[in-house]
Amino acid sequence: MNIRFLTIAAFTLISFSLSAQHAYKISYERSYNDKVMPGQDPLLVYTSNDQTAITSAKVLHSTATYPYETFYIDRKNPGVYYRLSTFSKSKTLATADSAILEKNPLKVTEETRKILGYNCRKATTSINSNAIELWYTTDLGVKGAPNELGQHLGLVLEYNRNGNSKITATKIERIKAMPASVSSPKIDDLVDALTYQDEVWRSRFIQVPIFKNELINFSDQVKSDSVLRFASGTVILKKVKVPASKEGMQAFIQLVQQSNGDAYDRTGSVFMIAEDQKQSFLDGMKKGMKELPAYDAGNDKQYLGMVRTEGYSPVYELMRFFTPFGVKHFNDRVTLKNKSWQDSVIYRQDVTEFLPLMVGKEVYIGTYIGNYDKGGHKVSLELTIHPGAESNNATKKLLSVFNTTNVMEMGGQEYATLFGAEKGLEVSFTLPEDAKDVKLRYITTGHGGWGNGDEFVPKENRISLDGNVAFKFVPWRVDCGSYRLFNPVSGNFANGLSSSDLSRSNWCPGTVTNPNYIDLGDLKAGQHTIKVQIPQGKPEGTSFSFWNVSGCLIYDGKPGINGGD
Template sequence: MMKIYYFLCLLLVSNVVLAQESNYLITYKRSNNGKFDDKQNPTLVYAGTDQTTITNQQIIKGIARVPYEQYYVNRTNSAYYKITTFENGRQIATVDSTVFAKQKFTITDESKIILGHKVRKATTSVNSNTIDLWYTEELGIKASPVELGQNLGLVLEMVRNGNSTVTATNIEKIKSIPNAIKLPTISSFVNELTYKDLLWKSRFVSIPIFTKQRIRYSDQIQSDSILRFAGGTVIVRKIKVPELKRNEGQAFIEVVQQSKGDAYDRTGSVFLIPTDQDINFLEGMKAGINTLPVYENGNGKKYQGMTLTATYEPVIELMRFFTPFGVSQFNHIQIKGKHWQDSVSYRQDISELLPRFAGKEVYIGTYIGNYDKEGHEVTVSLTIHPGRPQMAEGAQVLSLFNTANVMEMGGQEYPTMFNQDNGVEVTFELAQEAKNVQLRYITTGHGGWGNGDEFVPKPNSIFLDGQQVFKFTPWRTECGSYRLSNPASGNFESGLSSSDLSRSNWCPGTVTNPIYIDLGNLKAGKHTIKVYIPQGAPEGTSLSYWNVSGALLYYN
């Protein structure tokens, strides 16, 4: 009996030792098409019989950039925890107790050896991606470097679509999972959707500019923080833009627009007002558009505030957009088989313009040309996202011309200057040699009916110092793709709608993208840029005209 007693005690002690030894630290690295990045941040999985923690090397070393996520599996109840840590240690958490039960795998007969362990292959599909998981049961624990496969065994490799791989590169027995790595005590949880939203929004800077603001021909709307001009068709607000760390960042402008009474397609623009000089567009809007420098090219008209001078810089166009025919307000117009959009969202990358507003207080304006007393409603925001470097040392942005008459309802002349051979001609001076010079150019043709420049392709020619450097014909043929944003668009006997018609570089309900014209390296001194377009002649009271904006991008 004593022998049996000692044997049972020895067995109990052995089991305790085995339980203590069944904790592992597994290191995983990622590869694409078999190639590993030596500078990557390896995933670390602490795996035990009761708990699994998924973290990474930078978090463990205390050098991870916030926000960062860690994941935990409570093996006693198969609950999966996600915890994000922000600056100052603030955390949010969510938990899912059903995620693993929902996972379905096909276990195959395929096997291979990874780090000396025989692994089997399980397959599944996620969002049309084929996922292969190679797992072993030899170590008596369950874990995975990702959410998938946590209950299969110890996953030592995950392969997505045959080329993107997460592979275990080291397995280390540890005495126990460190307390600092274990699931912390969580006082409150948010649901999964809220968690994802809070995490997503924490990864970038969001600056609201205008929220549900009316742009309409009326002076009745007043606000302490928003300036209104041209009968309320231009709104302006001062914002503070943060500095960029390590010159890294991508910037986006987003506009959400609805009709509140105006049924027509209108020109819209989001612009930055340079205020570096005493004469600037903001002061011109306050004092009257005729106080700004004028451009004259011999056709007898004066174009206010549209071109660069020695003492004045025109507005920098961030985005040009076009409202559709009556989205939202006119959704009651029924056409069988058509289900109208409730609003239109325009979003555009403007990262190349960051040198003009990063780390500064700037005035941002938005314009929609209309004489409607109810007009339009817009929400405008700027987001700045960390990422690849966008601002090399010495990056510069200089606005050369902007003929979009954003103060149209305040008396600014329509840009009909292209009825002369010299079109728009601007001289600028560089204090020193400029490298990798580009012209950021936005162009759209307007006016007339069937024979107006809105509907007739016209070549745009760009000249630098008297030499043609670029020529193209701006034209959009996909306007019919946006029919569901145009409930009030007129219909023709041909079966077409007005919003279907191709136009000179714009469609109702779209953004017009800039093009980037390479000008090479320019020497210090004076240079001249000229834009020539064969503008159509007036037809009765209908004018053809061109809204063009050009900003110089370069490095010193």
């Protein structure tokens, strides 16, 4: 656990006076595999017969970074400890817990050793399958510990988790009394432990709410002041401000989906409008899709807004997802013995590579679910940004190249049947600079045709760059049966299978489709051509096959240039 337990306050309505007894100050350091962790904030424990406080050097010197947590033991009321989180100069939150001994029972062993010259005994416990050892002494006549464990035993001088992660005392100093610097003003209000834990967890990252219980359905009747709706309500869009953040961050997009009347598995997409050129997908959404450039595959169909041209960029696809068969709305229609349907589906995906386009900016983020149902679906969407990423994406550049997912299906955008033509998908684009370590972020799923169509028949995807094959593979999912409990009204067959069990071309009802990251090497500035070829199946009566593919380039480039800016 990375929480730092810092300077402590008496949170009760009683004001604690400074102890007249002798007290101790104990300094600790953290180590991993017997190597001292560099750059750490030294942990300090102040303890006497009346109280124990856990703090750190940075807190005592007023250099601690928000948020930080504090820890306090009232020795006059054994077994009760108080936790305080300080989120800012004006915001704190506190809770009390009286079940510390019951939650983590300790077994004292006969093993002994000396730490800093004091006789110590070992106590053990297990927390979440982690083996914990505590080495404590009773020589000093006081109790305390560098965290909540072992506070009743004696003075814990070493905490050892799984034999490799340690907090060890490095110095013990006798002081005349508990100093005023480790006592804080009393706090009148305490919250329950669950509320406290949730607030502390949320304080550790940036939350950008986008949609909350928004309806995606086939109807023009739903209105909203903050959410834009297109294609008869099957597409929702919102302009959101993404706060500036430090380098070394990770970003996740999370969508929660429930059926509100639509019983079928549907294609869904979370996307962001690319605004690096004069014209964007938003122009087509507002003015009509015929405003956007059309791709001509040579089959007498016009595929509007799907490929990059000089002056236009298609949308960035953040996440491709698929709704299951009627989760939530139809849960009471079918009952299975010893099985319970899920209440919703949570789709969550790492989208860190898109941070350079987002941080400190206002961007349009939308969600599409293809359906013709007035009830449709309810969705909540949130972007979260978290500290601690190992890689630095600040210098990464992105270029939206193609996206054949017909987000504006109900607004006149054609299904991506273009792979049935000999030309397939061929896109020429211009790199504004030399690019290193170029990768194509590629998402692909096959659809349509019923039993003999590309949804249920494996097909090779072949991606070429400048006439040379860069990557080829057969996108296929064989794990769809794992998501049966998301699909209450999936069709059932005489052989005991459900439709949601069947393997598919890179998707399952109730799942996210992962991107492929195709290595294209280093590319020179100037024009290049990407070609995608898929042996699309032929139409069968009124049934036809199609492929939704999206691709954007991610590469290292010069600062200040990002996808045509």
